[in-house]
Amino acid sequence: MTSNKNASANDSSAERFYEQTWDLQYKHALGRTVSRFLDGLAEGKIWGRRTTDGRVLVPARSYDDLTHEETGEWVEVANNGVIEMSTVVYEAFNGLPKPPYALAYVMLEGADTALVGYVKGLDLSVQSVAIEAVKIGRHVHVCFAKTPTGTAADYWFELEATS
Amino acid sequence: MSTKQLGIAVIATASVEIHHETSKSLEEMIFETSKRALNSLGLSADDMDAFVLGGNDQIDGRIISIMPSTGPVGGVNHDTTMIASSSEHALIYGYLRIMAGQSKRVLVASWAKPSESVDPDRAELVAAEPYLLRAVGMNETISAALQASRFLNGNAVDADEKFVAWPLTRKDLPGRGDSVHVVILAQEGSFEVGSQFAWICDAGWSTSSYELGARDLADFESLKIACNQISQRNLDSAPENWNAVEIGASSEYAVRAIHEQLPLKADVVVNGTGSLSTQFTSPFVLGLSRMMRAIDAVKNASTPGEKYVAAGIGFNGFAGQGASVIVFSNIKDVDND
Structure with missing residues (x-):
């Protein structure tokens, strides 16, 4: 923790602040299911898990929060799908990419839940063009990082050429 | 929850909403607002059976904030609990306390002081689950924009607008600022009927x-x-x-x-x-x-x-x-x- 007293030397009644930065680190256990999902990204595969009522959850989850049952069979879904919802972010949020950037939830073929990811390869310089490009219903495919990091940053979406 | 046996009413409220409170600490804001609500009834903290607090620790930077906030609301040496999920859940919990017959008068206090977070947007990222969503990046504004895109139904939005996150402009989003809200709930019989603000x-x-x-x-x-x-x-x-x-x-x-x-x-x-x-x-x-x-x-x-x-x-x-x-x-x- 670091701290810094910030006050006016001349006025003891001035507004004073106590600024702190906490450097806390966490080491989250991924569990086997999320681990395999992330391993799949390095192999160019998107894995889902089938629920007891037959739906395929993507990203793969070890349990289904709708039925409150464990998921079972691993299902590799297609690397292409359709945008279900989207946004183009124009204001900066610390900790997130420098704007503008596009984000979408995509229903991949064979999946019953949509996967979130960045939509890249777009010309975001013209607002109207960017917005049109990521509209709901656009067809996209998944791209994978050549050098996987073992995180969700290992995939993103790009528009299908015909979209 | 039906109030078939118990009449439960809001008997006092007090709020402060300000863009950026720099002259008072969060604890002072909570104290002043709580006192204002109690004073409006001529009551003191000792007249309350229970205190329910609702605070967002990640934004305010006070983890398990029931500890520093019990004093400002008047909860020392009283039945005091805290709800971390949302401010309205705190009000519901206070209501349930009376319905359950555990209390006759409950003071509910909830607050957020995002101005004390140097970077509240970044603090919001902690709300995303750490495995996938946090790695991509999600906060209230972006999730609201994704949701809003579902409502367009082919309706065009002026592409020349200044978007925070398309299709949302600043005027589409809740304002941000520092606030404290206090509600005093009471069971019928513990206040003069007619003095209540509203029945629940x-x-x-x-x-x-x-x-x-x-x-x-x-x-x-x-x-x-x-x-x-x-x-x-x-x-x-x-x-x-x-x-x-x-x-x-x-x-x-x-x-x-x-x-x-x-x-x-x-x-x-x-x-x-x-x-x-x-x-x-x-x-x-x-x-x-x-x-x-x-x-x-x-x-x-x-x-x-x-x-x-x-x-x-x-x-x-x-x-x-x-x-x-x-x-x-x-x-x-x-x-x-």
Whole structure:
């Protein structure tokens, strides 16, 4: 923790602040299911898990929060799908990419839940063009990082050429 | 929850909403607002049976904030508990305490002081699950924008607008600022009938899946379940009978969609106290602040003998994962007599 007293030397009644930065680190256990999902990204595969009522959850989850049952069979879904919802972010949020950037939830073929990811390869310089490009219903495919990091940053979406 | 045996009323409220409070600590803001509510009744902390606190630790930077906040609300040496999920859940919990017969007077206090976070947007990222969503990046504004994209239905948005996150502009989003809200609830018999601000007629709440990709964000499933809970118990408090509703949603798009989707009267007043952007608030307290406005609507619009019903709606979680509805009226339900 670091701290810094910030006050006016001349006025003891001035507004004073106590600024702190906490450097806390966490080491989250991924569990086997999320681990395999992330391993799949390095192999160019998107894995889902089938629920007891037959739906395929993507990203793969070890349990289904709708039925409150464990998921079972691993299902590799297609690397292409359709945008279900989207946004183009124009204001900066610390900790997130420098704007503008596009984000979408995509229903991949064979999946019953949509996967979130960045939509890249777009010309975001013209607002109207960017917005049109990521509209709901656009067809996209998944791209994978050549050098996987073992995180969700290992995939993103790009528009299908015909979209 | 029906109030068939117990009449429960709001007997005092106090709020402060300010863009950026730099001259007072959060604890001083909580103390002053709590004292104002108690003083308005001529009561002290010792007259309360219980204190329910609601705070958002990640934004305020006070982890397990019941510890520093018990003193400012008056909860030292009293029954004090804390709700971390949302401000409106704190109000519901206070209501349940009285319904359960555990308390006769409860002080509920909730707050958020995002100005104390040097980077509240970054602090919001901690709300995302750490494995996938946090790695991509998600916060209240982005999830609200994703949800809003579901409401467009092919309708064009002026592409020349200055978007925060398309399709949302600053005026579509709740304002941000520092706020403290205090509500004192009481069971009938522990206050002078006629002095109450509003009776609580009913309340419902529900939670949908955390996974945004597993929900249709255009369908307010949790809100509809919460409303159905009320309708099935108490038709007088159902949405069809609301005169006004104050909706603390993540964007004006969501407010409009809720207006369209709930079975409301044609002349219902929706967010009559002002748009989301005009309010100094924070996602954690937005719901309770709108419920305070619903209480005010009952208090101010009442004509003696004429029933007036106003509901407050609050959400918690990204893009309205959880929803809470509390229905207030100037007249206690007939069934409660």
